[in-house]
Amino acid sequence: MLRFFAPLIAPLVGLLFVCALLYAVIAAPSAPAAHLASEEFHLPPKDIHYSFEGPLGKYDNQQLQRGFQVYKEVCSACHSMRLVAFRDLEEIGFSKPEVKALAKGWATETPSVNPDTGEPATRKSLPSDFIPGPYANETAARAANNNALPPDMSLLAKAREGGPAYIASLVTGYADAKTFTKDGKSLMKEFPDFNTPTGLHFNPYFANLNIAMPPPLSADGQVTYADGTKATKLQMATDVSAFLMWAAEPKLENRHRTGLAVLAYLVIATLLAFGAYRNIWHGKKH
Incomplete structure (x- = not known):
């Protein structure tokens, strides 16, 4: 008798295991989704x-x-723009x-090498130099910012979802978590345990x-x-975010012109092809 049922034991055990797994995935009650303050009170740009x-x-x-002026006088104290050279600024209207x-007058000098000793040194920047950052390296940047690393701003407007509008909203969006409301709901009433840790700042x-960056x-x-x-504040935020968009995509206007030229070419080519089709097949039966 055991010999007769032995070949069926393994498939039966496998079937029971599959049924239990399907029940766990489909039929068993699922745990309620976590209700997070960052999901309910986060604001779009x-x-x-x-x-x-x-x-x-x-x-x-x-x-x-104007945006470059805001970057120079405010943002450059913490953020670098290592992919933008000074001479690139001629494209936005600055003269040589x-x-x-x-x-020459930039607050941070450009890293260089002493030609006499071969030791690391700095010098006044030239138009051909990239805009030097405020810190010597990442370690120095973190040490000066409570271990937070200020991101390079060269491509920031393209790297962040929402682009320049997100940047402008962020730098003007600091608020008091204790009094913050959204759609009539109070953050602290909905999430009494919410807090902003020391060294961070509330920004919806x-x-x-x-966020680690102070206003x-x-x-x-x-x-x-x-x-x-x-x-x-909004004007400065809008101007600097527009400048960062130019830094991230300086050839945007050329791309727009090329796109319009391509569209015009396609329209003309389509009309010519249709005219050729009508001329060739005119009066002929299919």
């Missing part, structure tokens, strides 16, 4: 209009120059003498609501614009 948006969009050089003066536009734009008029534009 503000609706900010930029001149370079859309297929016909173009950069506003005055805005880009202005670029030369900017490079940041993914987990707490970079503290008040209106923090920067005095050369063109007389009123430097509100």
Whole structure:
């Protein structure tokens, strides 16, 4: 009798195992999903209009120059732009003498080598140099920022979801977690245990609501614009985010022009092909 049932034992055990697994996956009650403050109270980027948006969009050089001024006077204290050279600034309207003066007067000198001793040294920057960062290396950057690493800003506008609007929203979005509300709901009432750890700052536009970067734009008029534009916090944020978009995609206008030329070519080619088709098959039966 055992010999008769022995070949069936292994398949039967396997079948029971599969049934138990299917029950665990399908039929068994699932645990409720975790309710997180970062999911309910995170805000999308503000609706900010930029001149370079859309297929016909173009950069506003005055805005880009203002944005560079905000980067120079505010952001460059912590953030580098190692992929942007000083001479690239000529593309946004700075003259060669202005670029030369900017490079020479930059707060951080360019790393170099002493030709006499071969030891590491620094020198005044040249227009051909990339914009030097504020720290010698990553270790120094972390040591100065509570172990947080300020990201390089060269490609930041393309690397972050939401692009320049996200950057502008983030730098103007700092708030008090104790009084913050969204859609009529209070953060502290919904999540009484929520807290902002020491060294971090509450910002609803940041993914987990707490960010290491302190508010970079503290008040209106923090920067005095050369063109007389009123430097509100939102204006400075919009200008610097537009400048970062140019830094990340300086050939955007060329791409727009190329795209329009290609579309025009395709429309003309389509019309010519259709005309040739009508001419060849005119009056002929299929």
